[in-house]
Amino acid sequence: MSDRYSLPWSMVTPKSVYLNRRRLLASLLAMPGLAMAGQKLENIRKTGYGQGEKLTPYDAVTGYNNFYEFGTGKEDPARNAKNFRTRPWTVRVDGEVLKPRTFDIDEVLRLAPLEERIYRHRCVEGWSMVVPWIGFPLAELLKRVEPNSNARFVAFESYYDPRQMPQAAWAGIPFPYVEGLRLDEAMHPLALLVCGLYGEVLPNQNGAPLRLIVPWKYGFKGIKSIVRIRLVKSQPPTTWNLANAREYGFYSNVNPQVDHPRWSQAKERRIGEFFKRDTLLFNGYGNEVAQLYEGMDLRKYY
Ligand SMILES: Nc1nc2c(c(=O)[nH]1)N[C@H]1C(S)=C(S)[C@@H](COP(=O)(O)O)O[C@H]1N2
Ligand SMILES: [Mo]
Numbered sequence: 001m002s003d004r005y006s007l008p009w010s011m012v013t014p015k016s017v018y019l020n021r022r023r024l025l026a027s028l029l030a031m032p033g034l035a036m037a038g039q040k041l042e043n044i045r046k047t048g049y050g051q052g053e054k055l056t057p058y059d060a061v062t063g064y065n066n067f068y069e070f071g072t073g074k075e076d077p078a079r080n081a082k083n084f085r086t087r088p089w090t091v092r093v094d095g096e097v098l099k100p101r102t103f104d105i106d107e108v109l110r111l112a113p114l115e116e117r118i119y120r121h122r123c124v125e126g127w128s129m130v131v132p133w134i135g136f137p138l139a140e141l142l143k144r145v146e147p148n149s150n151a152r153f154v155a156f157e158s159y160y161d162p163r164q165m166p167q168a169a170w171a172g173i174p175f176p177y178v179e180g181l182r183l184d185e186a187m188h189p190l191a192l193l194v195c196g197l198y199g200e201v202l203p204n205q206n207g208a209p210l211r212l213i214v215p216w217k218y219g220f221k222g223i224k225s226i227v228r229i230r231l232v233k234s235q236p237p238t239t240w241n242l243a244n245a246r247e248y249g250f251y252s253n254v255n256p257q258v259d260h261p262r263w264s265q266a267k268e269r270r271i272g273e274f275f276k277r278d279t280l281l282f283n284g285y286g287n288e289v290a291q292l293y294e295g296m297d298l299r300k301y302y
Pocket of ligand 1: 065124223
């Protein structure tokens with residue numbers, strides 16, 4: 001608390017009462033969740049992404065989630081992540097880099113100007129949304145640690161604490177959740193580190209305090225609540241591939257022509273709409289990203 005506030009109280013209250021108030025306020029502010037929940041983010045630069053798309057309502061974006069650490073039901077994460085502690089929080093960035101570092105989360109959030117980007121968000125299960133994310137390009141963080149010439153992939157790891165996430169025991173996938181990108185995918189300007197949505201701090205169920213969004217890939221590549229990012233030489237393991245390699249590959253680019261073994265990917269249901277839409281190759285971001293996959297057989301590298 002600043003003295004601007006404490007000074008007047010100190011003048012009108014006995015010292016012991018005033019000290020107790022200070023202590024109470026300090027402990028309230030230190031109380032995780034309380035300080036951040038619903039907090040508005042200021043000075044967000046608007047961008048041209050997603051102009052003309054109809055936003056998915058806030059209640060659906062924050063009430064219909066996949067976050068298996070907090071349960072496998074779509075409404076579980078909003079309920080079970082309510083008191084998840086996102087402060088203090090650090091993000092370790094190391095591996096094949098010249099300047100490995102442990103960043104405090106609040107340092108990470110000041111690395112680059114925050115932008116709002118409206119992206120289509122397509123889950124491998126067949127639903128999609130349009131979300132006004134707030135964040136900055138992943139490349140901005142990676143550049144800070146100076147990848148060396150061995151770095152070819154980026155490995156991400158989520159926070160995992162069975163005491164805060166007791167529902168994880170029944171999820172049927174291994175934890176901590178891990179994901180990966182090829183370095184050129186990770187450096188692509190569309191790949192975003194996200195700390196907010198709809199103008200406010202990211203709700204816990206959406207992956208607070210920091211998650212990845214790779215809009216041309218299925219949603220599961222967008223790993224939540226990141227604590228570690230490692231630059232590595234070879235393709236890292238990914239959670240859904242570990243759980244079921246036949247159904248989930250490393251690349252996981254949105255592709256209407258490569259079906260999931262148990263269902264078609266040709267169509268999708270935009271949350272809130274009645275009729276299905278056609279799934280778009282690379283989720284409609286092909287002009288920007290297709291060159292990353294030139295000459296690759298997208299059926300083989302699914
Ligand atoms: N750590 C972690 N990250 C995760 C998941 C998860 O279960 N655990 N689910 C993924 C899946 S399948 C999707 S579709 C998106 C959902 O993000 P949203 O809830 O913000 O829409 O998060 C992804 N990131
Ligand atoms: Mo998903």
